[in-house]
Amino acid sequence: MRLLIVEDQVSLADELLADLGCAGYAVDWLADGRDALYQGASEPYDLIVLDLGLPGKPGLEVLREWRAGGLATPVLILTARDHWAERIEGLKAGADDYLTKPFHPEELQLRIQSLLRRAHGLANQTRLEAGGVQLDERKQSVIHNGKEITLTAAEFSLLRYLMLHPQQIVSKLQLLEHLYDGETERDSNVIEVHVNHLRRKLGKAVIETRRNQGYLFNGLQTGNATGLAL
């Protein structure tokens, strides 16, 4: 999952970068509004955290231009507590959620998790769960048949990406672009290796490969494709 933080206050940005990095996100950081306008639209971010008080170009303006250009990426805005009206303006301009500064880092984490679920049509569930697999985002582990299985950072973020895209084929290229920043080789087999590890830990059936197309997260459907009880 790739995130962009647009925040000019260095100390805060630093902290967020570290926090979100630990949570298994690939995070980029920009401090300038003009840079953000361009990069936010060109790199395939899954979510953007946007401070409204920015040099270069005001955050609200950046957001409006993104939306005018058709950018659909979820945006969470940060506003100072004493600029009350900005939140309304922000939502009008197309923000999906907001947080007033100062805030607790955990609060941001939860908002991000929730916003990502919502953006992928999983608004109803409070944690990522599908086909007998429960993802524990705090412990970066998985509960499967009541048993807890710990994942490495790479396995965790790969699985999370797949679980956020249920019922759709995710190409290897898409995974490379959304799990890694900037440029990783197109012909690396990292994804295949981690898929292999996940299958060892969770069982072969969890991730289905569609040759020439990509991977499909299936949960643990045992022959009952509807997911309904029989």
Place this chain on the structure above:
Amino acid sequence: MRLLIVEDQVSLADELLADLGCAGYAVDWLADGRDALYQGASEPYDLIVLDLGLPGKPGLEVLREWRAGGLATPVLILTARDHWAERIEGLKAGADDYLTKPFHPEELQLRIQSLLRRAHGLANQTRLEAGGVQLDERKQSVIHNGKEITLTAAEFSLLRYLMLHPQQIVSKLQLLEHLYDGETERDSNVIEVHVNHLRRKLGKAVIETRRNQGYLFNGLQTGNATGLAL
């Protein structure tokens, strides 16, 4: 479905080529306006993605000449965000849709899907559906009588082509030209084999053979050729 990408920025073109390839399109790429002018009109593309800032000959000029020459292929233009007026010029010159750079590859995919449906008179439907067959483009599978049937990449792109041409006869040669790039043998029986596979999975009636003419996608009309209730 054969697409032409006309884009001089190599890294972007590379990525689009890979992305659209995964989505089951046969994609050609040109970087020069003069080449595009010729090839876009001579090869049977189903859609053209045209960057307006091109070496050789400006994209707008290429588009105008295509339209003047009677080319009806849907064209989606790519414009730089800061060349706002170009979009209007582009639409006037005969473009069918536009996207401002930068953009996310996923966004382009959606636009292409939508534009293809629109160009084939299916503007009203949000997903390809006919005669009890629903095509799920994200999953590259089909829902038939509420049951999901998975398709291979080749089966998927063949079925998609047929579903985009409902109630019309599609010749085998046409299929060869539109599903494969450049030159595949004229006397290969690939199409027949894949049609056979699709019939096995979806039932004989789905694809009707019109001897010496081609194939006709029928959905699943079970003896009631009008599609009306009896």
Place this chain on the structure above:
DNA sequence: CCCAAAATTAAGTTTGAATTAAGCTCCCCC
């Protein structure tokens, strides 16, 4: 600075979708 764990690269193997090929069937036309 060193060590262990994790991530990635690399190399060799397996797999299965796509294509070719070959023989059969069904139609159409004489």
Place this chain on the structure above:
DNA sequence: GGGGGAGCTTAATTCAAACTTAATTTTGGG
């Protein structure tokens, strides 16, 4: 009604994609 061509079907082939294991590099903690 039978000859020929178009289309169907099954089986064999092929070759790149995906898998697996092991080696190497990177990372982070002590």
